[in-house]
Amino acid sequence: MQSSNEGIIDRTTVINTYLKNRQKTQELFALLSSDAYYEQPIPLRHPIVFYEGHIPAFSVNCLLKKGLGLVGIDPELELLFARGIDPSDKQAAQRCGIKTWPDQEIVQDYARSADVAILKALKVSMIESDLNPVLDRGQGVFTILEHEVMHQETLLYMWHRIALRNKECPVEAEFLVNGLVPKREMVRVPKGRVTLGSEIKEIPFGWDNEFPTCIIDDVPAFDIDIYNITNQDYMAFVEAGGYSRPELWSPKGFQRKQVSGFEHPLFWERQGDRWMWRGMFDQFELPASWPVYVTHDEAMAYATWKGMRLPSEVEFHRAAYGTPDNVERYYPWGDTKPDKKRGNFGFQYYDPVPVGSYPDGTSAWGVTDLVGNGWEWTSTVFHGFSGFKAMASYPEYSADFFDGDHFVVKGASPATGHCLIRRSFRNWFRPDYPYAYATFRCVRDA
């Protein structure tokens, strides 16, 4: 048996990370006025109250109960807060709707008790053991830590939808609205090799869809945009009547657009004759140099209009991590760990910044912002790599979404935590999900 002192888990580090995560989550909840607590800013997701209970309840269910065989704290709340929803439409969301949610005090009491129990386990229990797959290589511990960080991003894009009067902007928050719109340029990425995913032993932790390694030897050459598509670029598509030209959209995409009634990106708002950006804490005159945030359907229609297409996951990797000497990097900029000079991620900003603001984050080919400033849509339908095995700590994490109706996004958004910045990390959304911080760039065959 592997003891916790000999494995990859360092108790002091995980305890500090747990505490830091909990504090960050509390700070995010503190941005909202109490009036917003039972609001449901995104109809396809649970109301806000759910998430304050879900994060600790998930940790209890995953690590304490499933991993360590301990009893939980409150079986009813652990059932109520067990799982988020990703239904395909509003009717489906209403079917899983819960009529009465507990008082905030009850939820917060539960969260405090959960923290005490989890911290005790992180201190004294056998949290890394090859006798239980949930604890193998400390999987359960990493699962609860990264799960919370992922939810912090979900919370932020939910908060984005809440009325400005119900949010308070932190004094230290900064905004970079001004920026030159760079000249649109593409760069040739030559034929080469790509490594998707990772081997389990190569990284301390990854989610099941990151394993095993998937090598593609001869990715054909292609041209890729150096900069993300900006609001200014996308405006030309809107003004050209792109939203009423079915030939530019996939048949299903056009149908979805008709149902939603969207005539422009969700983050844009019309005020008189001006276009505005709905920021987290304020409305701005539409910042021309920011990446546009759109759905997969919208991104595809724009690319078609331009006579181009979206990059596949493989092409994204080649552009981000490939090099002229065919040694693949761990990050676009090299192998140095992510820091705030490399991209707009890790909560530096609550909104995007002008494209190309991070010269120290460019890839070997000179492509900017591949990690940060918005997830990047790919044309790849989300599936496991050959040899995929559901993870013991959270078996439904990926497998439930291998339904052909989710697309891979890569990179990171302003609200993506540092721990999720790794080459093998994959995220995914439905093609018409308009709330996420997701942008895109185009490619064409060389």
Ligand SMILES: [Fe+2]
């Ligand atoms: Fe969750």
